[in-house]
Amino acid sequence: MDKTRDNFLKDLNVESILGHDEEANIDRNLPMRKWLYSWLLDPHIPGNFQKDLDKWISYLIIINLFTLMFEHVPAVYEPYRAWFEFFDIFSVTVFTIEYALRLYLAPEDEEFKNRKQARWGFVSSPFAIIDFLAVAPFYLKAFIPIDLRVLRFLRLLRILKLFRVLIPAMAEFKELNKDRTFRQKVHALVFPSNYGGTMQHIFEVFIAVWVLLSVMAVILESVKSIHYVLHLQFVILDAVAVAIFTVEYCMRIYSCVEEPGYKGAIMGRFKQAKSPSTLIDFFAVLPFFLEVFLHHLIDLRFLRVFRLARLLKLTRGSDATAVLVKVVVREWPVMGAATFIMMLLLVLTASLGYLFEYDAQPEKFENIPTSIYWAVITLASVGYGDISPVTPMGRAMTSVLALLGIGIFAIPAALLASAFSDELVKERDHLKANLFAILKDGNISEAEAEMIRSEAKRLHLTVEEVNKLIEVVVKEHELEERNPLPIHKIAENPALAVEHYKVLLGQIRQLGVQTNAAQFEAAAQTGERLSANEMALWQKIQGKT
Amino acid sequence: MPDFLYLMANPMASSTDHTPNSQHLGPTTTDYIFVVFLAVVVVAVTWLGIINYKEALKTEVSKSNGEAWVAWLTETGTTRFDAANQHPACKGGVKPPADAKAGAPGTWGACLAHILETTDLKDQINPFFNVAPHFVAACVPSDRTLMGAILLEDLMPNPPGSATPYVATQLIEADPIDYKMQLRLSVCDKGGYAIKVAEFEF
Numbered sequence: 001m002d003k004t005r006d007n008f009l010k011d012l013n014v015e016s017i018l019g020h021d022e023e024a025n026i027d028r029n030l031p032m033r034k035w036l037y038s039w040l041l042d043p044h045i046p047g048n049f050q051k052d053l054d055k056w057i058s059y060l061i062i063i064n065l066f067t068l069m070f071e072h073v074p075a076v077y078e079p080y081r082a083w084f085e086f087f088d089i090f091s092v093t094v095f096t097i098e099y100a101l102r103l104y105l106a107p108e109d110e111e112f113k114n115r116k117q118a119r120w121g122f123v124s125s126p127f128a129i130i131d132f133l134a135v136a137p138f139y140l141k142a143f144i145p146i147d148l149r150v151l152r153f154l155r156l157l158r159i160l161k162l163f164r165v166l167i168p169a170m171a172e173f174k175e176l177n178k179d180r181t182f183r184q185k186v187h188a189l190v191f192p193s194n195y196g197g198t199m200q201h202i203f204e205v206f207i208a209v210w211v212l213l214s215v216m217a218v219i220l221e222s223v224k225s226i227h228y229v230l231h232l233q234f235v236i237l238d239a240v241a242v243a244i245f246t247v248e249y250c251m252r253i254y255s256c257v258e259e260p261g262y263k264g265a266i267m268g269r270f271k272q273a274k275s276p277s278t279l280i281d282f283f284a285v286l287p288f289f290l291e292v293f294l295h296h297l298i299d300l301r302f303l304r305v306f307r308l309a310r311l312l313k314l315t316r317g318s319d320a321t322a323v324l325v326k327v328v329v330r331e332w333p334v335m336g337a338a339t340f341i342m343m344l345l346l347v348l349t350a351s352l353g354y355l356f357e358y359d360a361q362p363e364k365f366e367n368i369p370t371s372i373y374w375a376v377i378t379l380a381s382v383g384y385g386d387i388s389p390v391t392p393m394g395r396a397m398t399s400v401l402a403l404l405g406i407g408i409f410a411i412p413a414a415l416l417a418s419a420f421s422d423e424l425v426k427e428r429d430h431l432k433a434n435l436f437a438i439l440k441d442g443n444i445s446e447a448e449a450e451m452i453r454s455e456a457k458r459l460h461l462t463v464e465e466v467n468k469l470i471e472v473v474v475k476e477h478e479l480e481e482r483n484p485l486p487i488h489k490i491a492e493n494p495a496l497a498v499e500h501y502k503v504l505l506g507q508i509r510q511l512g513v514q515t516n517a518a519q520f521e522a523a524a525q526t527g528e529r530l531s532a533n534e535m536a537l538w539q540k541i542q543g544k545t
Numbered sequence: 546m547p548d549f550l551y552l553m554a555n556p557m558a559s560s561t562d563h564t565p566n567s568q569h570l571g572p573t574t575t576d577y578i579f580v581v582f583l584a585v586v587v588v589a590v591t592w593l594g595i596i597n598y599k600e601a602l603k604t605e606v607s608k609s610n611g612e613a614w615v616a617w618l619t620e621t622g623t624t625r626f627d628a629a630n631q632h633p634a635c636k637g638g639v640k641p642p643a644d645a646k647a648g649a650p651g652t653w654g655a656c657l658a659h660i661l662e663t664t665d666l667k668d669q670i671n672p673f674f675n676v677a678p679h680f681v682a683a684c685v686p687s688d689r690t691l692m693g694a695i696l697l698e699d700l701m702p703n704p705p706g707s708a709t710p711y712v713a714t715q716l717i718e719a720d721p722i723d724y725k726m727q728l729r730l731s732v733c734d735k736g737g738y739a740i741k742v743a744e745f746e747f
Contacts, residue, residue, distance in 0.1 A: 200575040228608070230738065237599040239594025246586055254579050292593045295736075 024048040037108035041103065043168075054165055061161050062209075064259050075229040088155075092138045095158075099131045111207045127164055134158040166202070173199035187255035190248065207248060214241040218307045226448060238307075242268055242288040246308070249281045276325075319458045323427075328421040338411040342379075345408055349375040349401050356394040379405035383531050419465040424459070428469070431455045435473045505541060514540040603672040604734045607693040610669045610678050611732040611742035614695065617666060618728065622747035623636030624726070640723045647718035654718030673735070682715045684733035691733040700727040700744065722747070 024047035027039045051069040067087055071074045077084060092162050106112045106122035115121040122128050137154035140146060177185045178196045188195035189203055196203075204360075217237050220226045227234065255260045256272035265272075272278055287303035296535050328335070350371035357365040364387045365371050374387040378401055387524045433457065456466050490500045512520075524530040530538065572580075624630055626637040634655045641651035648654040657680075661667045671678040671693035681694040698713040699720065713729060727747045731739040 172659045179570060181570055183579075224741065231608075232598070232601050232605060235597050236594070239590065239597060243587055243590040243594065246590055247583060250579075250583055250586055289593070292596060 033105060034108055035287075036101075037105040039111070041105055053098075057094070058165055060091055060094060061158050063087075064155070064158050068152060069233070070089055071152065073230060073233060074515070091158075092135050095131065095135045099128070099135065102131070114343060128155065130160040130163065134161055140331075169198040170200055172197045183255050184258055186251050187258035190251045190255060191259060207244070207312055210241050210244050211310050213306055214238065215311050217241075218304065221304070238288065241310075242285050245281065245285050245313075249278070249285065252278060252281065261422065265382070280309060280312045280315075284313055323423055324420065327416065327423050330423075331415055331419045334415055335412050338408075338415065342408050342411075343358060346372060346375050346504055349379065349522065350399070353389065353394060356391050356397060357389050360391050360394070375401070378402060380409055427459055427462075431459060431461075432469055432473060435470060436476065438479060439470070439473055508541050512538075518544075556661065583636050592609070600735055603693065604740070606670075606672040607732040607734070608740060608742060609676070610693075610739075611695060611730050613666060614697075615730050615743040615745055617660070618730075619743075619747045621743045622726075622745070625729070625747075632659060632663075636723065637725065638723055641721045644710075645719060645721070648721075651721055651723050652718060653720045653722050656722055657718060664736060680715075680730075681733065684731065684737055684739035686737035688737060691737050692735055694733045696731040696733065696739055698729045699732070700729055702727070 024039065024045050026035065028035070028046065030038065038045055040053060041050055043050050067084055071084060102109075103119055103122055107118040109118070109122070111119040112118040113127070114337060123132075133154065134157055137146065137151050141151060173185075173188070173196070176197050177188055180188070180195065184195070187193065189200055192200060214237065217234050220230070221234055253269050253272060256278075257265060257268045259268075259272070262268040262272050273282070281304065287306050290303055347368075351366050353371040353374055354365050354368050357371075364533065365374070370387075376397060377384055377387075381402065391400050431452075434451065438444060438452070444452070452466070455461075461469070485496075490496050521535075524535060524538075550691075568571055576706040581663055588634070621635055624633050625632065630636050634650070640653035641649050646653050646654075648658060655713060668688065669678055670676070678693055678695050681691055681696055684694070684696055697716045699716045700711040700713050702711045703709060711727070716728065727746045728747050730742045734740050
């Protein structure tokens with residue numbers, strides 16, 4: 001049985017189910033060009049470097065765009081001109097190598113290999129023309145004097161290289177949504193679903209990149225020297241970010257009625273609008289509009305800090321925040337009680353502090369509210385030292401207070417940690433139960449694999465952990481097979497008892513068919529292993545009487 | 546039935562999968578309204594962005610005004626103690642009388658009047674009000690009339706060991722400029738906050 005289980009687990013290949021680095025199975029004896037194509041450019045071989053290559057080229061294109069933007073800021077460009085030029089040379093080198101590689105490997109590409117001139121087919125393809133335009137200006141300027149502005153505009157064409165990733169994703173999205181309405185397509189793009197595919201992932205990454213950019217801009221704006229130089233750029237960046245986030249917000253509100261639990265044109269959308277994640281989206285853009293419309297009435301500069309709330313947009317994709325909220329809500333009564341004790345201790349301590357210290361230091365312990373500040377700082381073990389007791393009674397009380405503080409302030413933290421851990425165990429048990437149901441038929445379908453994948457990702461489980469979980473589930477299956485329900489449990493249910501009786505009869509009959517009847521009877525009579533009644537029953541079951 | 550079992554039984558089914566076969570799949574009137582609304586939103590945000598950009602440009606022009614003052618004062622500051630100084634009204638080493646009034650030789654008032662008469666700085670425009678920028682004692686956020694104004698401060702060093710290295714006071718017209726001065730020039734932005742342009746010697 002153990003061997004069967006081991007084979008099952010071996011066949012299962014959890015790594016491939018979880019989509020972890022599966023090593024590409026490429027024959028070493030392939031011709032050089034074919035071998036190289038299989039490793040670097042073939043999109044149909046899982047585990048090769050094609051996706052990585054596309055990813056890193058995309059990153060390089062995006063960084064190129066930023067460098068191009070900063071080249072327009074003399075205060076940034078002039079001191080670091082050499083670094084900008086070095087980066088441009090590096091980018092062009094990478095893009096040229098990529099172009100040369102694609103040209104060399106074109107005869108292996110399915111798109112071109114059936115053409116008479118595969119390489120010419122590649123050179124004249126739209127993607128190759130874009131690739132060529134991305135590097136050509138760099139080489140051209142060596143021979144022809146080109147105006148710097150024209151050169152920068154031509155370099156902007158590098159962004160078109162991103163279409164290599166975008167177009168296949170768009171085709172996939174179109175295919176997944178071919179029989180769906182416009183609103184459902186919008187929904188598939190902005191909400192995670194079975195219809196989003198790579199395009200939805202790109203959309204999420206795009207929003208995340210803009211969130212990080214705008215938050216970084218808010219942080220850098222507070223550095224006066226940077227703000228002085230990049231003031232206009234920050235204004236433009238904020239306007240673009242707000243435009244993107246506003247469009248995203250509208251798309252979410254419009255298509256949310258496709259989400260479960262959000263049906264109804266008005267009520268569904270209202271429910272979506274007041275959900276925490278959508279409220280965050282709303283508050284992420286609100287400061288911009290308030291500042292534009294109300295700046296002449298009041299100084300709304302303080303609102304700019306609230307743009308940092310955009311960072312919360314990133315929690316939409318994270319389940320950890322939802323778990324934390326769930327834990328806090330669940331533990332709220334206990335935490336409330338702990339907080340109450342804390343408050344009680346705080347007020348008591350502050351009052352005693354005021355009582356003991358006021359006479360000695362009236363300027364520091366001038367009233368109970370001031371003493372509350374001292375009590376909080378002491379209880380929380382922060383101890384700034386700006387207010388400290390000087391009387392013997394005050395000092396004695398502070399010593400006790402400091403010791404109590406460690407315990408009292410630790411209670412909510414310990415409660416939260418323990419509840420968080422419990423929640424994770426629960427979630428894992430839930431996954432285990434799911435796995436139990438999935439593995440009942442002994443195989444894992446694509447939909448089941450997808451479910452395992454998403455759950456493992458959500459719970460941050462490694463391949464080894466999922467493997468262990470599956471092993472436990474398989475063991476439980478075996479135990480269930482070996483030891484069906486205990487007899488007293490079966491006896492509780494008459495229908496089940498009848499079925500069990502029939503199974504037992506069937507097994508006895510099967511035994512009678514498979515064993516040698518003469519030898520069985522001889523063995524039964526030897527030493528009176530079976531009584532006369534038992535023997536009679538045996539024969540009756542076998543249909544001999 | 547747990548939702549995962551439902552999804553397993555119907556791999557492509559989801560809560561969003563409720564399109565009846567007979568449903569019209571092309572864009573509906575509501576879809577068109579949404580697209581138009583989205584376009585309006587984009588145009589509106591772009592328009593607001595342009596307004597913000599234009600306002601930011603005004604701050605940039607104010608900063609340029611300040612930078613021009615800093616450039617002129619720094620350049621003049623290197624030669625004003627020389628005998629062959631081109632701007633006698635700003636000459637260093639000319640001690641004004643103790644009860645000197647604004648405009649008396651050796652005071653900032655005399656130098657300022659000279660600058661506003663003879664240099665390109667006289668042509669500067671405060672973009673917020675389309676008038677020449679004026680010098681103020683401080684940038685005050687509650688006072689919107691100070692937008693684009695220039696704040697020129699004399700930085701008087703404190704004795705060593707002080708909590709702050711210097712005390713900044715507005716350079717007023719009656720102040721003497723006979724000694725090597727450490728100045729700080731700022732401009733008031735749209736919100737009435739000071740943007741430091743530079744600290745320099747004059």
